[in-house]
Amino acid sequence: MNTVALSGTLRKAVGTKDAAQLRREKRVPCVLYGGENTVHFSVDEAALRKVVFTPEVNGVELDIDGNKTLAMVQEKQFHPLTDRMMHIDFLLLDPSKETAATLSVRLVGQPAGVRKGGKLSQPMRKVRVKGLPGKLPGHLEVNVADLDVNQSVKIADLKVDGLTFIDRPSNVVVAVKMTKKEQAAEAAAAPAKGAAPAKAAPAKK
Numbered sequence: 673m674n675t676v677a678l679s680g681t682l683r684k685a686v687g688t689k690d691a692a693q694l695r696r697e698k699r700v701p702c703v704l705y706g707g708e709n710t711v712h713f714s715v716d717e718a719a720l721r722k723v724v725f726t727p728e729v730n731g732v733e734l735d736i737d738g739n740k741t742l743a744m745v746q747e748k749q750f751h752p753l754t755d756r757m758m759h760i761d762f763l764l765l766d767p768s769k770e771t772a773a774t775l776s777v778r779l780v781g782q783p784a785g786v787r788k789g790g791k792l793s794q795p796m797r798k799v800r801v802k803g804l805p806g807k808l809p810g811h812l813e814v815n816v817a818d819l820d821v822n823q824s825v826k827i828a829d830l831k832v833d834g835l836t837f838i839d840r841p842s843n844v845v846v847a848v849k850m851t852k853k854e855q856a857a858e859a860a861a862a863p864a865k866g867a868a869p870a871k872a873a874p875a876k877k
Contacts, residue, residue, distance in 0.1 A: 781817030
């Protein structure tokens with residue numbers, strides 16, 4: 673699991689007015705769930721960007737007034753007009769219990785089918801997995817070097833020790849397809865469906 677350290681401060685009051693004041697001070701109201709008690713705290717807006725806008729991060733080492741815990745982002749709320757962060761929910765992680773996470777997909781290698789003129793298609797740039805926090809990688813690498821034209825890698829083809837994939841097994845992660853030009857050439861070369869075979873001309877006597 674890739675983690676980033678983040679410091680927070682316990683909120684002295686909880687409410688709309690207090691949250692508005694925090695935002696004026698460039699701080700974001702946050703909540704930590706999953707423990708014995710729900711913890712309300714705030715985090716510097718600039719520091720929080722490292723967590724929210726970095727796809728390789730799936731764990732957060734929270735330090736809330738000296739109390740350190742491991743957590744992950746559960747829900748994010750943004751202002752509809754300015755896209756400023758308005759509120760973040762964190763979920764406390766237990767190292768001995770599996771948790772769900774979303775991983776970015778990183779392709780490795782040059783597909784054989786692309787070298788033959790095929791077109792690479794990646795319908796899924798992120799996949800959902802479940803595993804122990806210590807087993808969760810920062811991203812998922814998929815080797816596509818042997819992928820030929822009209823071949824694909826589906827969720828069912830992905831095997832990673834310690835991880836269970838949550839998405840449907842039939843979902844296509846990446847594929848190599850024929851280009852339209854190649855499809856047209858193949859169609860032109862194939863005999864018309866249902867057409868009668870050409871008759872040989874009679875031999876001259």
